[in-house]
Amino acid sequence: MVEVGRKYVFDFDSTLTRVEALDVLAEITLKDKANKNEIISEIQKITNLGIDGDISFTESLERRIKLLNAHRDNLELLVSELRQKISKSIESNKDFFHNYSEDIYVISCGFKEFIDPIVKEYDIPSSRVYANTFKFDAEGFIIGFDEANVLASHNGKIECLRSLKLEGEVQVIGDGYSDYVMREAGIADKFFAYTENISREKATRKADHVTPNLDEFLFVNDLPRKISYPKNRIKILLLENVHEAAFVNLSNEGFTVELVKSSLSEEDLIEKIKGVHVLGIRSKTQVTKKVLDAADKLMVVGAFCIGTTQIDLDNCRRKGVVVFNAPYSNTRSVVELAIGQIIMLMRSVFPRSMEIHSGQWNKTAANSREVRGKNLGIVGYGNIGKQLSVLAEAIGMRVYYYDVADQLALGNAVKCNTLEDLLNVSDVVTLHIDDNKANNNFIGEREINQMKDGAMLINLARGFVVDIPAMVNGLKSGKLGGAAVDVYPEEPGSNGNFITELQGIPNVILTPHVGGSTEEAQRDIANFVPNKIMDYINSGNTVDAVNFPNIRLPKQINAHRFLHIHKNVPGVMAKINEVLARYEMNITGQYLSTDNEVGYVISDLDKEYNKEVIKALKRIENTIKFRVLY
Numbered sequence: 001m002v003e004v005g006r007k008y009v010f011d012f013d014s015t016l017t018r019v020e021a022l023d024v025l026a027e028i029t030l031k032d033k034a035n036k037n038e039i040i041s042e043i044q045k046i047t048n049l050g051i052d053g054d055i056s057f058t059e060s061l062e063r064r065i066k067l068l069n070a071h072r073d074n075l076e077l078l079v080s081e082l083r084q085k086i087s088k089s090i091e092s093n094k095d096f097f098h099n100y101s102e103d104i105y106v107i108s109c110g111f112k113e114f115i116d117p118i119v120k121e122y123d124i125p126s127s128r129v130y131a132n133t134f135k136f137d138a139e140g141f142i143i144g145f146d147e148a149n150v151l152a153s154h155n156g157k158i159e160c161l162r163s164l165k166l167e168g169e170v171q172v173i174g175d176g177y178s179d180y181v182m183r184e185a186g187i188a189d190k191f192f193a194y195t196e197n198i199s200r201e202k203a204t205r206k207a208d209h210v211t212p213n214l215d216e217f218l219f220v221n222d223l224p225r226k227i228s229y230p231k232n233r234i235k236i237l238l239l240e241n242v243h244e245a246a247f248v249n250l251s252n253e254g255f256t257v258e259l260v261k262s263s264l265s266e267e268d269l270i271e272k273i274k275g276v277h278v279l280g281i282r283s284k285t286q287v288t289k290k291v292l293d294a295a296d297k298l299m300v301v302g303a304f305c306i307g308t309t310q311i312d313l314d315n316c317r318r319k320g321v322v323v324f325n326a327p328y329s330n331t332r333s334v335v336e337l338a339i340g341q342i343i344m345l346m347r348s349v350f351p352r353s354m355e356i357h358s359g360q361w362n363k364t365a366a367n368s369r370e371v372r373g374k375n376l377g378i379v380g381y382g383n384i385g386k387q388l389s390v391l392a393e394a395i396g397m398r399v400y401y402y403d404v405a406d407q408l409a410l411g412n413a414v415k416c417n418t419l420e421d422l423l424n425v426s427d428v429v430t431l432h433i434d435d436n437k438a439n440n441n442f443i444g445e446r447e448i449n450q451m452k453d454g455a456m457l458i459n460l461a462r463g464f465v466v467d468i469p470a471m472v473n474g475l476k477s478g479k480l481g482g483a484a485v486d487v488y489p490e491e492p493g494s495n496g497n498f499i500t501e502l503q504g505i506p507n508v509i510l511t512p513h514v515g516g517s518t519e520e521a522q523r524d525i526a527n528f529v530p531n532k533i534m535d536y537i538n539s540g541n542t543v544d545a546v547n548f549p550n551i552r553l554p555k556q557i558n559a560h561r562f563l564h565i566h567k568n569v570p571g572v573m574a575k576i577n578e579v580l581a582r583y584e585m586n587i588t589g590q591y592l593s594t595d596n597e598v599g600y601v602i603s604d605l606d607k608e609y610n611k612e613v614i615k616a617l618k619r620i621e622n623t624i625k626f627r628v629l630y
């Protein structure tokens, strides 16, 4: 045991449990009352006034007990409900209460009738629980409390703790001002404001340390704990207005998350990335070598989109930074937009719409054609190209496709052996090739000339795949009958002014890179990518990482997990096992995956370990990153 003589004084309501017990009791006793909600909110109001010290505690207790109208028989159900409502990190660190039982006290203004049975399961005996007791009438109704108990009076916790005459450093852990006062009175040495369930400004402002969970408390005290590094210490920076569900998902997991609406320039990101463990971006933010060099803590980059060429994937890998993306979430959205654009272009809807906006009625069938029976050329038959193929056939189009990879035709789609074959035959050409830099100016003057006269060109892939001046010439000369462009060689980092040579050309639909920007897609991405991030941080899983050896692992129970990322050179694995053997660690599972440059080894170990083993593992030559999970 680390610190001899230190004493830990815990509050009960909203600290050891996620709730205020009297609120739960109110739910039980008032469940059949018509005005239940009103009474409960009145009780909560009174509870908060008492906790923050705005009314005397005695008054708060008296008023609540009257409103509660509870009976002794209700207490059994209350205890069983409270058992389900132990704070998450208290529950996961039950061993701490077991191992330090002698040094742990509960001082609460709640009631022993429900606190004792709960904390007993955490090895805190009734003799170290200081709390109020109820008074019952002859029929068993709760009619009051023992007024002689110091805890029934204002700031009673001070007197209670004083009377205990505890020796050694006394640390108080609680959510309320009434816990802080013990520190203010000089009887406790430190006050930890416990915010896992509620954050009370009055308590956090005064605290020596704000602890969002027990993991953090154990971490700062260097005490044994369930997870080696508290999640609240993991900083996540989300840029480019990613869907707020991502913020909610990651915050609920306990991480510290910051949301920024726009992308950041390289210079600003270099400044901001310091201390960040996880970076979330979309297509605009460039994660360059310089950014990575400035990133002292970075473990993961989450691309909340499909494309990843904005990220220096190789340098990420070399630095042990794992990159995830969302390869499927927005594909349907892009496909639906493509279908809409095909129809709008073929019917010349935008010129007709522009005319009428400027006060002109031009009812005509010129340049207005059905899509039924027309040839659609899909370039890039991947996740988007294939879905589009199916939907386009469903509205009667004949689909041709071209892909550098050997892709199986869906439905009646016809595979073209060359791009030229596809361009020659298509009434509409739509681009869905990936964001590989080799695709720069993939469609230029030569390719446009290979298209049918008056054919349409759609680019929903990446701006740089089309030579814009060639496209402009094609449109102005009439070679192209129209175009829809969603992506541009240079796109702004945030909303505002934007100039392109394509502006003002008839039958050209311009959208600001919104192919994947639907509520459905963004919400799906905001679940998908955070899940990947959490899985990596919590278990070490790298399944679906775009730049890293993939390992899928079960969550380990009752084991320690060491994650070792190293340069893939001969002998590292042997050295890892040599160190583990030297420290007599028993390996219960070991997983290795490598690529040309990097090796990723996960070792599960079944016993308490000497901290020196960690230093020794970090010292192994060619180590890139090392992390202990639990």
Ligand SMILES: NC(=O)c1ccc[n+]([C@@H]2O[C@H](COP(=O)([O-])OP(=O)(O)OC[C@H]3O[C@@H](n4cnc5c(N)ncnc54)[C@H](O)[C@@H]3O)[C@@H](O)[C@H]2O)c1
Pocket: 306, 307, 327, 330, 331, 334, 379, 380, 381, 382, 383, 384, 385, 402, 403, 404, 405, 407, 432, 433, 434, 435, 436, 439, 442, 460, 461, 462, 486, 487, 513, 514, 515, 516, 517
């Ligand atoms: N506009 C938007 O908002 C938006 C949204 C999502 C995706 N995208 C972009 O759409 C594109 C397609 O996405 P996906 O998920 O279908 O990708 P994918 O990787 O599943 O498919 C791309 C296909 O293109 C093929 N390909 C690559 N280069 C080629 C070339 N030179 N010639 C022929 N085929 C080639 C690949 O073999 C692959 O089959 C990507 O560039 C992506 O970034 C844009």
Ligand SMILES: O=C(O)CC[C@@H](O)C(=O)O
Pocket: 282, 283, 284, 304, 305, 306, 307, 308, 330, 516, 517
């Ligand atoms: O949302 C974005 O910024 C990019 C959308 C799209 O281009 C993608 O790569 O998924």
